[in-house]
Amino acid sequence: MRGAAILIGAVLPAAVVAGPALAERSNARPAVLSARVVSADGGAVSLRVVGRDADDVVRGVEVRWGAAQPALGESACEVSSRRGGGDDERRRGRRASFRLSYVYPAAGDYTVTVRAISGGCGARPQQRSAPRRLTVHVR
Numbered sequence: 286m287r288g289a290a291i292l293i294g295a296v297l298p299a300a301v302v303a304g305p306a307l308a309e310r311s312n313a314r315p316a317v318l319s320a321r322v323v324s325a326d327g328g329a330v331s332l333r334v335v336g337r338d339a340d341d342v343v344r345g346v347e348v349r350w351g352a353a354q355p356a357l358g359e360s361a362c363e364v365s366s367r368r369g370g371g372d373d374e375r376r377r378g379r380r381a382s383f384r385l386s387y388v389y390p391a392a393g394d395y396t397v398t399v400r401a402i403s404g405g406c407g408a409r410p411q412q413r414s415a416p417r418r419l420t421v422h423v424r
Contacts, residue, residue: 315403317417336401343381345402351395362406
């Protein structure tokens with residue numbers, strides 16, 4: 286009996302210390318896998334952003350077009366009549382692709398910042414990825 290008490294005394298502190306690390310891994314943040322200009326015609330620019338979350342569904346993207354230009358966000362939650370959230374289980378961890386467009390008012394170089402957004406529907410908290418930056422040259 287005394288041996289069991291010693292074992293519990295050694296394992297319990299390790300579990301308490303590992304708790305926050307395990308919690309972080311159980312709800313990973315999304316990531317922007319790629320962000321690139323797919324077309325640029327004068328001031329009209331189109332971006333393709335691909336995001337992924339290892340344990341959730343990427344539901345949106347946020348784009349800051351740079352140099353005092355407005356931000357744009359696109360996101361969607363699906364309402365399903367299926368019990369348990371419909372296709373969420375099947376879509377978790379998969380890539381999601383978004384295409385967004387903007388028309389710049391003047392020529393110049395603009396630093397565009399994009400983020401992927403996951404969760405936010407149902408019980409999962411919404412999370413934003415680290416920012417990914419790219420430079421867009423407008424003629």
